[in-house]
Every structure is written in C-alpha cells, then in structure tokens.
Amino acid sequence: MVDGIWIGSWCLLIALSDTGRVLAWQWSGGETTAGWKALLEQIPSPGVLVTDGGSGLPSALRQAWPHTQHQRCLFHLQLNVTRHLTRNPRTRAGRALRQLVMQLSEVWDEDAAILWQLRLDEW
Numbered sequence: 001m002v003d004g005i006w007i008g009s010w011c012l013l014i015a016l017s018d019t020g021r022v023l024a025w026q027w028s029g030g031e032t033t034a035g036w037k038a039l040l041e042q043i044p045s046p047g048v049l050v051t052d053g054g055s056g057l058p059s060a061l062r063q064a065w066p067h068t069q070h071q072r073c074l075f076h077l078q079l080n081v082t083r084h085l086t087r088n089p090r091t092r093a094g095r096a097l098r099q100l101v102m103q104l105s106e107v108w109d110e111d112a113a114i115l116w117q118l119r120l121d122e123w
Helices: 033-040 057-064 074-085 092-106 110-122
Strands: 002-007 010-016 022-028 048-051 069-072
Touching: 002 033, 002 048, 010 033, 022 033, 033 057, 057 069, 069 074, 074 092, 092 110
Parallel strands: 048 069
Antiparallel strands: 002 010, 010 022
C-alpha cells in the first residue's frame, strides 16, 4: 500500500507492506508522478498495489511497475462517493448509487464482483 501525508508544505510518500511495515519513504512537493516514481523505484514491484487514488500515481505506476495490478482502496472509494452524494442523498438515483457503492464491502470473490458490476450496469 502507498499513501501520501502532508506535513506542512511537504508531502511524505510512504510504501507499506501488507503487515504495515514501512518499506520506503520519499519527500515530495506533492503527489506528483516524479515523487511517486522515486518512491516506487526504491523497492521491488509487488503483484498488487492498493492506493487511495491519489494524483500522479497511475502514471508513475505504469513507468516503474508496469506489471503490478492497481487496486483502489475501498474505504477511500466509499469516502469519496459519500463526499459527493452525502450520507442521505436527496434523489432516488443518488440513494441507489450510494447503497450500491456501500455494498462493495460485501464483494469477496469473483462471482460477487461480477454480480456487483451487473448491478452497477443496471443502475
């Protein structure tokens, strides 16, 4: 997992293992492609990388670790949807979409993922 943390006017980019151990860190002026690439180049590429979807990272990932799969952090995805729709959307479509996104927490296997995608397509 990687994430960026702002400390004053600097951004600290951090790479963590699946056990939470810090693997590498990089100071940067922001979540830029150059900053992320400098962080990623410090460690071997994993099979999967989980991120909050920060800017600059997809490009750096393609350059530094082209074979690594990129997965968006479920918590951050749901947080972003809630920020836009609120906890109590006013429209029927908004309520349906928020409920659908919250159901992502229940997707544990490929069959459930396919079913969820079909529900999204129906929405």
